[in-house]
Amino acid sequence: MVTGHPAGDDPGDRLRWPGVVVVGAGVTGLLVTEELTRRGVPVLLVEQSRLGAGQTGHCHGYLHRGYIYRGITASRRQALERCADWWARRLAPAGDAVVGTRSVIGFTSDTEREEALAAWKSLDMPWEDVDAPGLAGTAGTFAVPEASVSPRAAMRAVAGTAARVPTLHGRATAVRHSGGSVRSVDVLTGEGTVTVSAPAFVLSAGLGTPGLLGPLARTLGVRTRLTYMLVCRTGQDLPEAFCLPADSAQGLFVASRPAGRERVYLMSTFVNFWASDEDEAARRSWLGAASRVLAHHLPGLWADPATRWGLYPACKVEVDAPDQAGGGLPEGGVFDLGWDNALTVLPGKLVLAPLFAEECLNRLGRLTDLDRLREASPPGGSPAASSPPGPFTTGSGPSSGPSPAPGGSVASPWAAEDWEMTPLFTRAELFDHPTPHHVPAAPHGKDNDRWSA
Numbered sequence: 001m002v003t004g005h006p007a008g009d010d011p012g013d014r015l016r017w018p019g020v021v022v023v024g025a026g027v028t029g030l031l032v033t034e035e036l037t038r039r040g041v042p043v044l045l046v047e048q049s050r051l052g053a054g055q056t057g058h059c060h061g062y063l064h065r066g067y068i069y070r071g072i073t074a075s076r077r078q079a080l081e082r083c084a085d086w087w088a089r090r091l092a093p094a095g096d097a098v099v100g101t102r103s104v105i106g107f108t109s110d111t112e113r114e115e116a117l118a119a120w121k122s123l124d125m126p127w128e129d130v131d132a133p134g135l136a137g138t139a140g141t142f143a144v145p146e147a148s149v150s151p152r153a154a155m156r157a158v159a160g161t162a163a164r165v166p167t168l169h170g171r172a173t174a175v176r177h178s179g180g181s182v183r184s185v186d187v188l189t190g191e192g193t194v195t196v197s198a199p200a201f202v203l204s205a206g207l208g209t210p211g212l213l214g215p216l217a218r219t220l221g222v223r224t225r226l227t228y229m230l231v232c233r234t235g236q237d238l239p240e241a242f243c244l245p246a247d248s249a250q251g252l253f254v255a256s257r258p259a260g261r262e263r264v265y266l267m268s269t270f271v272n273f274w275a276s277d278e279d280e281a282a283r284r285s286w287l288g289a290a291s292r293v294l295a296h297h298l299p300g301l302w303a304d305p306a307t308r309w310g311l312y313p314a315c316k317v318e319v320d321a322p323d324q325a326g327g328g329l330p331e332g333g334v335f336d337l338g339w340d341n342a343l344t345v346l347p348g349k350l351v352l353a354p355l356f357a358e359e360c361l362n363r364l365g366r367l368t369d370l371d372r373l374r375e376a377s378p379p380g381g382s383p384a385a386s387s388p389p390g391p392f393t394t395g396s397g398p399s400s401g402p403s404p405a406p407g408g409s410v411a412s413p414w415a416a417e418d419w420e421m422t423p424l425f426t427r428a429e430l431f432d433h434p435t436p437h438h439v440p441a442a443p444h445g446k447d448n449d450r451w452s453a
């Protein structure tokens with residue numbers, strides 16, 4: 001299924017793309033696509049779900065500046081600061097993307113508080129002593145200038161072009177290379193497998209990347225871990241975003257989204273598992289630990305009978321690569337794996353994606369003549385040109401054109417955030433019976449036999 005203008009000159013199951021094939025349309029693939037398109041390089045996006053799905057769709061949306069990083073160094077702080085400033089600049093005109101401009105950090109011991117304040121002071125990181133409603137059991141609460149965003153609104157604001165570039169809807173299943181070059185990517189679509197060849201590739205498939213790299217992922221040190229996100233809809237008065245850091249057994253990390261007169265809080269703890277362990281036992285164990293933290297630090301919320309609760313599993317892929325771009329940031333990087341025409345990008349954090357996207361484009365420019373690709377516009381005109389006859393259409397959405405969602409509206413190419421598709425329950429229903437609930441299919445094309453439906 002291809003939308004946009006695929007412009008392959010091989011019909012059927014082979015597609016030769018004249019520009020860059022970007023596999024995965026999370027924040028990384030979207031930013032790379034946006035910039036390549038701006039430079040006039042034809043991009044073919046390969047995406048198994050919708051734009052901004054994956055980790056991007058299930059994250060908190062915190063724009064970290066380093067406050068909750070233990071052992072933050074000046075270079076890490078600068079890299080985070082640069083990225084958070086990039087987001088703030090780019091999102092300023094988009095009214096709905098920024099949810100809050102500051103967050104609250106509550107310490108759970110005096111020692112922890114003194115250590116953190118000393119580190120912030122040494123790095124000129126501002127803070128303000130504040131009373132935080134609803135938080136209990138803390139040794140001091142401080143407001144810090146860390147913003148949080150709605151990832152979907154943010155993606156639309158910084159990478160809206162992606163909704164208009166050609167998209168092959170399917171799951172990349174194999175990367176085929178010979179010698180030092182990637183030749184093609186196999187993509188399993190609803191109409192069979194399409195082999196896509198191109199002069200250059202960017203692998204930005206997030207959780208799908210380890211599968212595409214095979215044994216190379218292990219060499220690189222890529223790891224995937226499972227955690228859960230508690231979704232909590234409440235009218236209780238709490239800070240918009242807050243964190244009880246460092247004490248990992250008792251920590252909570254929380255961002256929110258407005259929901260009418262209430263707010264929806266997205267809450268994670270520092271408990272996580274190997275990704276293969278997603279089952280009822282893991283959910284029970286996670287919820288058990290979370291319930292103790294909630295009862296201790298958010299007693300008003302925990303006791304409130306009107307508050308509603310939900311849960312979705314959220315995996316995260318990261319890699320320790322201190323020598324990659326990012327001033328020694330340990331969670332991601334840009335990797336060429338010895339290929340002369342393909343790069344893999346794993347940002348580790350949404351906030352860092354602009355940094356790694358920029359590094360990816362710099363390196364791609366060194367590997368491949370982007371000017372030559374720019375001139376190689378697809379047969380039939382620009383990527384956004386009208387569709388050729390055959391199975392390909394212009395614009396976003398399924399191959400037969402944007403499909404009507406229930407209610408008659410046209411389905412959005414953008415993924416909903418996972419919390420929006422998560423069923424909510426009373427506290428007892430969720431915490432005492434943590435089994436997946438089957439709910440009707442959402443109009444967003446996401447899995448429905450899971451917590452996040």
Ligand SMILES: Cc1cc2nc3c(=O)[nH]c(=O)nc-3n(C[C@H](O)[C@H](O)[C@H](O)COP(=O)(O)OP(=O)(O)OC[C@H]3O[C@@H](n4cnc5c(N)ncnc54)[C@H](O)[C@@H]3O)c2cc1C
Pocket residue numbers: 023024025026027028029046047048049050051052053054055056057058059060061062063064170171172173204205206207208209227228229268314315316345346347348349350351352
């Ligand atoms: C619970 C949680 C909370 C987080 N909170 C924050 C936070 O507050 N702040 C922050 O900075 N970072 C946060 N992160 C990290 C952040 O979400 C990720 O680092 C970032 O979103 C990764 O973006 P990505 O584009 O690399 O990958 P993804 O967002 O995972 O995108 C990959 C895309 O590729 C697609 N895909 C996957 N496999 C295939 C395939 N085989 N073929 C085709 N398409 C494929 C997916 O559908 C998806 O659209 C959080 C992560 C988690 C898990």
